[in-house]
Amino acid sequence: QKEVEQDPGxxxxxxxxxxxxxxxxxxxxxxxxxxxxxxxxxGPELLMYTYSSGNKEDGRFTAQVDKSSKxxxxxxxxxxxxxxxTYLCAMRxxxxxxxxxxxxxxxxxVIP
Amino acid sequence: NAGVTQTxxxxxxxxxxxMTLQCAQDMxxxxxxxxxxxxxxxxxxxxxxxxxxxxxxxxxxxGYNVSRSTTEDFPLRLELAAPSQTSVxxxxxxxTPLDRPYGYTFGSGTRLxxx
Numbered sequence: 001q002k003e004v005e006q007d008p009g010x011x012x013x014x015x016x017x018x019x020x021x022x023x024x025x026x027x028x029x030x031x032x033x034x035x036x037x038x039x040x041x042x043g044p045e046l047l048m049y050t051y052s053s054g055n056k057e058d059g060r061f062t063a064q065v066d067k068s069s070k071x072x073x074x075x076x077x078x079x080x081x082x083x084x085x086t087y088l089c090a091m092r093x094x095x096x097x098x099x100x101x102x103x104x105x106x107x108x109x110v111i112p
Numbered sequence: 113n114a115g116v117t118q119t120x121x122x123x124x125x126x127x128x129x130x131m132t133l134q135c136a137q138d139m140x141x142x143x144x145x146x147x148x149x150x151x152x153x154x155x156x157x158x159x160x161x162x163x164x165x166x167x168x169x170x171x172x173x174x175g176y177n178v179s180r181s182t183t184e185d186f187p188l189r190l191e192l193a194a195p196s197q198t199s200v201x202x203x204x205x206x207x208t209p210l211d212r213p214y215g216y217t218f219g220s221g222t223r224l225x226x227x
Contacts, residue, residue, distance in 0.1 A: 006154075008152050008154070034215045036215070041221070041223075042220055042221070043116075043202050043204075043218030043219050043220045043221050044155075044202070044216075044218050045218065046215040046216070046217075049215055088154070088155070090215065090216075098143050098162075098206055098208070099145075099157070099160065100215065100216060102154055102155045103154065104152065104153065104154035105154055
C-alpha cells in the first residue's frame, strides 16, 4: 500500500462549480498536511497547509483533514479558469528528516 | 526574488552523455531535494541533503549523483544518460523540521530529453 493515494484522473468542471479533491494515506504518524498547485510547465507551489485534524479556509479554498479516516480534502468554491492546474497533496510526520510524502496529483480543468 | 533557481530550463542529451543540473537557493535552507516528475507518476525523490556535506538517497537514485559543498548549491549529476532519464527534474528546499511547516519551495524545473 502506498503511503499516499491520490487518484490522478483528470477533472473537468464548468466555471463556478465546486471542485473537490481528496487523498488518503496509511501512515498514522503524519501530522502536517499540505496542498500544492502546479501550473503547466511550472514547479509546484504551496497552496495551503494544515496541522492535525480540522478545517482551514483561505478565500475560495478550504482544506479538510480527518485523521480518524486518514483522509484529506481540498475544496475550491466558485472555480475560475485560472484554477486550472494540477493539485498535489503532501504530508509528513512531526519528527524525522522533513521529507514530504506526495500524492500523484489531480489535473483540474475549469471550462469557461 | 528569493527562491530556488534551476538551470538549464531545457536540455537534449544523447545516450551516454553526461550533464549536471544546477540548483541554487538563497533562503538559507538546510534541506534540499531533487525530484523527477513523469506524466501520471507524481514526484519521485532522487536524492536529498540535510545540510552541507550530507546527502542521502531517495526512492530512485540509480544513474544520478549529488554533492552539497555549500548551503546554497545542490547540483545533480547524470552519468551515462539513458532514455529512461527523460523527465522533468525539480529541485526544492525547506527550512529545518523545528521551524513552522511551510513545506518545500520548488524551482521551475529542468526539462530533459535523452535521445
